[in-house]
Amino acid sequence: MRFAAPVKTTPAKTEQIVLFRVSGQLFAISSASVQEVRSADSMSGAATEISAPGLRKVRHVLRRGDRSLFIVNGAMHFGLHAAEGAQLFVLRKTRTALLIDGIEKMTTMSRLQALPLSFCHEERQWYRGLTALDQTVVPVVHPEGFLSPEELALLDAALLQADKPASEDPEGTSCAP
C-alpha cells in the first residue's frame, strides 16, 4: 500500500515559547502572548472576589485603571486536579490573567502542527495546535481560548452587579464600618 508522503510545511520559522505547568501538566504558550509574569502572592492584595454563575474557574478580578483582568484558574479551565497556582501570566491583548503552577523553561518551537480534527470539542478553542519538543508532545495554548465571549459577558455582568451597591449608595452607608 502506498500513501502520500506527509505534507511538507514551509521552511522552519521558529517561535519563542514558554513551557509552563498547570496541575503538573505541561503546556506551551507563545512568549509574545505573555505580557507579565507575577507571583500569585503579589497579586493577592490587588485582586477582588467575583462570582459568575456557572463559571467556577474565575474567582478573582484585578482592576487596572478602567480595565479588568479576570484571573482564570488554569487547573479548573482544563478540568485538571485543583492546584494552588503559584504564578500568574497576564496575557497580552486579552482580559485574562492565567493562574499556573510555574514556568518550566523558555524555548523555541520550529513547527506547530494543527490539532488533529479528531479533537472536536472545547479543546479546539483551547489550543492553537501541538508541537513536538525533545520527543514529547506539548499543546500550545491559545491566549484567547481561556474565556469565551459568552463567559466574558457573564463576568462583566457579575462585575457590574458587584459594583452596583457602591454606585447606588452615594452616602456610603452600605460600607462596613
Place this chain on the structure above:
Amino acid sequence: MTVSTELELQSFVLLRLGERRFAISAKEIAELVAPSRVFRFPHRTPKLEGVILRRGRIVPVCDVSEMLLGKRLTSRRFYLIVVRNYGAHKEWVAIPVTGECELINAEMTAAVESDAPHVAGWLSHDGDVIEVLNIDTLTPGPERALAGAAGRQPPEAQS
C-alpha cells in the same frame, strides 16, 4: 472465477479486539505499528486517549473497543493506523488492537439501514461473519460533534 466476481473482491485488513475480529478496507489503512508512548493532555473529546508521534506526525489515539465490545481493552499489542476522511481532508488515527492483523480478499455485503452506523458492511471469512468498520463514523470528528450538539436541547435563554 468469472470476471464479474473478481471485480467484487476487495482487500480488507482483519484486526482483533479482545475475542472479536473486525475488518477495515485495506484502502483505509496506513500502517500497523508497535505501541509507543501516548502523550496525554486535557481535552473533552470522548474515546481519544492522546497522541503518538509517528515519523514526525502527531497521530491521535482512539480506543474504539468500548463502542465495539462494550468494554475497554486491557491489553494492546499494536496500533493500526487508519486514514480518516474529513471531507476532502484525510488524517491518520491510531486504533489500539490486541492481536496481529491479517490482509484478506473478500466480497463485502453492504450494510443495511438497521445496522449500526459504524458498520460499513459484512464479510464472511473462515466461517465467521465479520463486521467491516466505517472509520468515519467510528472515530470522532467535527461532523459528529455538530450532530451531537444538534441533538442536544438548546440552552434556555437567560433573562
